[in-house]
Amino acid sequence: MAERVSPAASPTGAGSLLKLIREGEGSTRADLARRTGLARSTITQRLDQLQRRGLLKEVGGSESTGGRPPMLLAFNENAGLVLAADLGATHSRLAVTNLAGEVLVEERGEIEIAAGPEAVLDWVEGRFSKLLESCSRQADEVAGIGIGLPGPVEHATGLPRNPPIMPGWDGFPVPERFAGRYGVPVLVDNDVNIMALGEHWTDWREVENLLFVKVGTGIGCGIVIDRAIHRGADGAAGDIGHVRIAVDERSEDVVCSCGNLNCLEALASGGAMARQLQAAGIDARDARAVVELTRAGVPEAVQLVRHSGRLVGEVIATAVNFFNPSVIVVGGDVADAQEQLLAGIREVVYQRSLPLATRHLRIVKSPLADRAGVIGAAAMVIEHVLSLESTPLGAPRDG
Ligand SMILES: [Zn+2]
Secondary structure (H helix, E strand, C coil), X not given: CCCCCCCCCCCCCHHHHHHHHHCCCCCCHHHHHHHHCCCHHHHHHHHHHHHHXXXXXXXEECCCCCCCXXXXXXXXXXXXXXXXEEECCCEEEEEEEECCCCEEEEEEEECCHHHCHHHHHXXXXXXXXXXXXXXXXXXXXXXEEEEEECCCEECCCCEECCCCCCCCCCCCCHHHHHHHHHCCCEEEEEHHHHHHHHHHHHHCCCCCCEEEEEECCCEEEEEEECCEECCCCCCCCCCHHHCECCCCCCCCCCECCCXXXXXXXXXXXXXXXXXXXXXXXXXXXXXXXXXHHHHCCCHHHHHHHHHHHHHHHHXXXXXXXXXXXXXXXXXCHHHHCCCHHHHHHHHHHHHHCCHHHHXXXXXXXXXXXXXXXXXXXXXXXHHHHHCCCCCHHHCCCCC
């Protein structure tokens, strides 16, 4: 049975105290008692639990108000390791991190997701072993594993669901594939959600509402509400790539991979732009080629990326009116196209959205670029295992 994602930690459990300590909201027993309203004896008991699991370290006394200075508590981010993989259609990134999400070692690799789950996950498992070896760490230090996939995933069970570019993966039990060897929680999500989480976790942790828009071979959106990923009833939230765009009547309809006409992805993705450039006699194989042509200043490519930015902006403008985020992070391969994409998005969003919704809105390019996914995969696991519900870190260690 695959490990299911556990419910949020109890608001007064050891995981919640650890969260306060991690976020700098409580570094003494008195702080924690004040913040939680828990009795000192309960605090002591919970802290003992955390200490037995190696999750706390003491960092000397604070400013004394007379008498013995209280011991300051801090999170021991080296109490465990996380294995993270962001698997794309053809490129992947893997990392080993500590429990603060600091990357100890990482690498990029080339593998076709279409090779199927057995071949791809064998490869991932092999790379994980090599990465652990390269930083002289052991498999029994691993506290959890996070995997991002380039297709829809039922997050609660970690099963891919009808992923269009991943033959053989539908319903494949990805968590079980790793759980046997490591005996730790294995969390799986789609690439856009983990990228959104990576961006939020790294630079925008104080921001409550954020959208992450990925423009690459396809187009997708990750939604952060109240500082958590919003997946929707069936995990389909944020699928802006298949919103229909109104095209003028002189243009020919474009059939999307989903079978509908004139979806945003069919008109404005890196893949769509490559096809349009090819039709104009310009050699552009894929989204990356479009970015290279734009950087080289090829006018047709520059105009096309700018135009795509405006189309993406139209859909985002609607989302801004509806959802009122304070930050929109734009990532994916095409975001690297010389600010042209971002400029097109900004142009339309600030024009079309309500002034109240854009008054404090920031639209920025992803600073993490192609590392957002692997950092987000690690963050997803860290938040889960440190909630201490049904994880190895939640059970006292023997000896
Ligand atoms: Zn579509």
